[in-house]
Amino acid sequence: AIQMTQSPSSLSASVGDRVTITCRASQGVGVDVGWYQQKPGKAPKLLIYAASSLQSGVPSRFSGSGSGTDFTLTISSLQPEDVATYYCLQDHNLWTFGQGTMVEIK
Amino acid sequence: EVRLVQSGAEIKKPGATVKISCKVSGYTFTDFYLHWVLQAPGKGLQWMGLVDPEDGQTFYAENFQGRVTITADTSTDTAYMELSSMTSDDTAVYYCATANYWGQGTLVTVSS
Numbered sequence: 001a002i003q004m005t006q007s008p009s010s011l012s013a014s015v016g017d018r019v020t021i022t023c024r025a026s027q028g029v030g031v032d033v034g035w036y037q038q039k040p041g042k043a044p045k046l047l048i049y050a051a052s053s054l055q056s057g058v059p060s061r062f063s064g065s066g067s068g069t070d071f072t073l074t075i076s077s078l079q080p081e082d083v084a085t086y087y088c089l090q091d092h093n094l095w096t097f098g099q100g101t102m103v104e105i106k
Numbered sequence: 107e108v109r110l111v112q113s114g115a116e117i118k119k120p121g122a123t124v125k126i127s128c129k130v131s132g133y134t135f136t137d138f139y140l141h142w143v144l145q146a147p148g149k150g151l152q153w154m155g156l157v158d159p160e161d162g163q164t165f166y167a168e169n170f171q172g173r174v175t176i177t178a179d180t181s182t183d184t185a186y187m188e189l190s191s192m193t194s195d196d197t198a199v200y201y202c203a204t205a206n207y208w209g210q211g212t213l214v215t216v217s218s
Contacts, residue, residue: 036151043201043209043210043211044203046205046206049206055206087151091205094153094156094165095141095143095153095156097143097152099150100150100151
């Protein structure tokens with residue numbers, strides 16, 4: 001099974017900061033990676049699909065990049081409403097989630 | 107509007123079986139795989155398995171092989187996830203999902 005190693009597990013940043021979260025796949029997955037945002041008590045929400053495509057309705061401060069084994073989610077200017085846990089997901093071969101990154105405001 | 111509506115919360119005894127439903131609307135049920143994901147309290151997301159509603163083919167995560175059964179009923183556009191031999195470790199919120207759309211989650215509590 002493909003493993004997804006996500007880092008960091010948590011981060012604290014100031015409003016307006018640039019935030020980067022990474023995921024590494026245990027084998028090449030092409031661009032078959034998505035990024036989700038989950039707020040407490042809610043279902044995950046798709047932000048990015050196919051590694052770098054922005055889901056409709058998602059603010060443009062969110063972006064994704066990468067291919068093969070290394071992937072990045074970037075929030076260009078952190079906003080208070082971005083406080084959440086973020087997960088990467090590979091769907092190249094079934095599904096595997098990363099361990100999650102909890103994002104807080106400093 | 108796409109909706110995935112799951113059945114309500116369950117409380118089960120250890121050793122019991124739970125069956126959760128996921129009623130789909132707003133898209134053609136057979137167009138997308140339907141996945142099941144669990145989230146234990148305070149933990150991350152864990153993929154359990156999927157069904158292809160087109161032909162009923164299933165794939166399961168190794169961790170759940172032998173305990174989970176996922177099915178799809180195309181007559182009602184409803185998917186089901188059945189988990190057997192439950193223990194307290196199975197206490198979690200269970201989600202049905204496509205890549206883009208998720209159900210609201212079903213809390214299953216396993217307690218004696």
